Amino acid sequence: MAHQSELIEKDILAYLKSQEEKSLLRFITCGSVDDGKSTLIGRLLWDSKMIFEDQLAALEADSRKVGTQGGAIDYALLLDGLQAEREQGITIDVAYRFFSTDRRKFIVADTPGHEQYTRNMVTGASTAQVAVILVDARKGLLTQTRRHSYLVSLVGIRHVVLAVNKMDLVDFDEQRFATIVGDYQEFAAPLGFASITAIPISALNGDNVIEPSSSTPWYQGPTLMSYLETVQVAEERTTEPFRLPVQWVNRPHLDFRGFCGTIAAGTVRPGDEVRVAASGLTSRVARIVTKGGDLPEAVAGQAVTLTLSDEIDISRGDMLTATDVPPRLSRHPEAHLVWLHDTPLVPGQIYLVKTASAVTPGRITRVQYAVDVNTLEQRQVPTLALNGIGVVRLELDRAVAFDPYRQNRETGSFILIDRFSNATVAAGMVIAAAPLESPDTQPTETGTDEGSYLPRRFILRDSTVIGADMGVADLTREWGPIEFEVSASFIDHLAKGNRVLFRLRDVGQLEPVAQMAYDHNLVFEFGRDRDRVTVILFKSWPEPCPKDVDERGGL
Numbered sequence: 001m002a003h004q005s006e007l008i009e010k011d012i013l014a015y016l017k018s019q020e021e022k023s024l025l026r027f028i029t030c031g032s033v034d035d036g037k038s039t040l041i042g043r044l045l046w047d048s049k050m051i052f053e054d055q056l057a058a059l060e061a062d063s064r065k066v067g068t069q070g071g072a073i074d075y076a077l078l079l080d081g082l083q084a085e086r087e088q089g090i091t092i093d094v095a096y097r098f099f100s101t102d103r104r105k106f107i108v109a110d111t112p113g114h115e116q117y118t119r120n121m122v123t124g125a126s127t128a129q130v131a132v133i134l135v136d137a138r139k140g141l142l143t144q145t146r147r148h149s150y151l152v153s154l155v156g157i158r159h160v161v162l163a164v165n166k167m168d169l170v171d172f173d174e175q176r177f178a179t180i181v182g183d184y185q186e187f188a189a190p191l192g193f194a195s196i197t198a199i200p201i202s203a204l205n206g207d208n209v210i211e212p213s214s215s216t217p218w219y220q221g222p223t224l225m226s227y228l229e230t231v232q233v234a235e236e237r238t239t240e241p242f243r244l245p246v247q248w249v250n251r252p253h254l255d256f257r258g259f260c261g262t263i264a265a266g267t268v269r270p271g272d273e274v275r276v277a278a279s280g281l282t283s284r285v286a287r288i289v290t291k292g293g294d295l296p297e298a299v300a301g302q303a304v305t306l307t308l309s310d311e312i313d314i315s316r317g318d319m320l321t322a323t324d325v326p327p328r329l330s331r332h333p334e335a336h337l338v339w340l341h342d343t344p345l346v347p348g349q350i351y352l353v354k355t356a357s358a359v360t361p362g363r364i365t366r367v368q369y370a371v372d373v374n375t376l377e378q379r380q381v382p383t384l385a386l387n388g389i390g391v392v393r394l395e396l397d398r399a400v401a402f403d404p405y406r407q408n409r410e411t412g413s414f415i416l417i418d419r420f421s422n423a424t425v426a427a428g429m430v431i432a433a434a435p436l437e438s439p440d441t442q443p444t445e446t447g448t449d450e451g452s453y454l455p456r457r458f459i460l461r462d463s464t465v466i467g468a469d470m471g472v473a474d475l476t477r478e479w480g481p482i483e484f485e486v487s488a489s490f491i492d493h494l495a496k497g498n499r500v501l502f503r504l505r506d507v508g509q510l511e512p513v514a515q516m517a518y519d520h521n522l523v524f525e526f527g528r529d530r531d532r533v534t535v536i537l538f539k540s541w542p543e544p545c546p547k548d549v550d551e552r553g554g555l
Ligand SMILES: Nc1nc2c(ncn2[C@@H]2O[C@H](COP(=O)(O)OP(=O)(O)OP(=O)(O)O)[C@@H](O)[C@H]2O)c(=O)[nH]1
Pocket: 031, 032, 033, 034, 035, 036, 037, 038, 039, 040, 068, 076, 089, 090, 091, 112, 113, 165, 166, 167, 168, 169, 201, 202, 203, 204, 205
């Protein structure tokens, strides 16, 4: 490093320990084109001395070459890592930077400001605790300022810094600053931020960035750096109701059964009563097992293995929770959805819904409305396209435990995955979830349980639709024939000489476990040991069957 703590040379272990003990703050910067984001972050990195020798040399050479600052250092060039970005002069991706000061470690996400990069911004903001929203003092609030603020509130960031930049270009005018702050407070009131801290800065000259500026004697608040070093954000998670999405059940031998996962919220101690979200069964925590020995207590963010005092049925994908404030078990959550993919949302189509604890097939039954991110107006729309944001209703194939996103970012969020391309197509934030007993939430699976494991019967609805899910089979013991009861339209489809190809997939997995081509016999027989499968009508074509598809081939 160019300039760094003397401890590195003197006592590297002491240095590493001091780094480890510092708290970490994740923040995002957002603003319109040329508001000065890159310059600001470049200056924060520069002043925190987290620049390597070769980066420093490159920065000096680049600053001379580009000449934007008359040969002086252009801090923005530190950030503009991508060649295309330099050529176009705009930020096109999310750049994450790490830096640290004596008091804290930071990860900053620098996101592009343009509307077509809304998805990048949502990605960058989704893990941030603080947002620094830049405004050019000459321009005041812009459409982009409103859009970014809305997105920041949507992804659950509670603390905002309104950094009024380029104050040097308005002669550090107090009145100009006060007007912008007043406008912003009025606009942001409905967004419900816990705090808005306005700071007059010049990113280029460093005023109120690290050191208080002599040009703003009328401003008594913190500098940007002192704010970032001291803002309190992390404590809330450990006092929330306990949540442990079970990622793995560790059963090395008959005498040990541990439930492993990362605590999403709250605190847990041996003796605490816990509840299994799916079944409602309760037990008490016997031990908190870690590699380094048992713990007397574990908190949000820690990866642990819990053992319980009773033998109750818990599997991967379940959630262990506090008994007094459990999450809502639901098949019908309502959520904000940000569409991230070029292919628009298809209501009714099955996607994989990946939550903190589980992956479940599900569909969007209705787009209630889309939000115009520039005006915050609601519009009636049939679907959402790339960067579209709206409120939707979902129907999941089985009940999943949810908290509202406002209460818990981890157990209140999900992503939608396209089953065929494996692409992440949307990010969702749960607003509320209908309880299971609600009359409009009766199960609508196409499968019917005959009371025995085998055979299962499924009615193939809409089965001429290529790519449609045929149903989810619960095969809790072993595989055998799955018998399909087909609709008239499907028989018609085959009667016309069409052939079909089915794929079977473990629920929650993306890779098919088997695929089969059929023309008449609709009975699947497998010997492999699976719990649940999704049956997908993958392809349909007229005779003859293409050569590249095995009649009964595996993959
Ligand atoms: N006078 C003055 N100019 C500034 C200040 N901050 C940034 N600039 C200039 O404003 C221009 C844009 O700054 P950038 O940091 O590249 O802006 P950005 O917001 O990162 O822009 P994009 O990457 O295009 O989104 C550059 O010419 C900077 O030198 C400031 O406080 N005062």
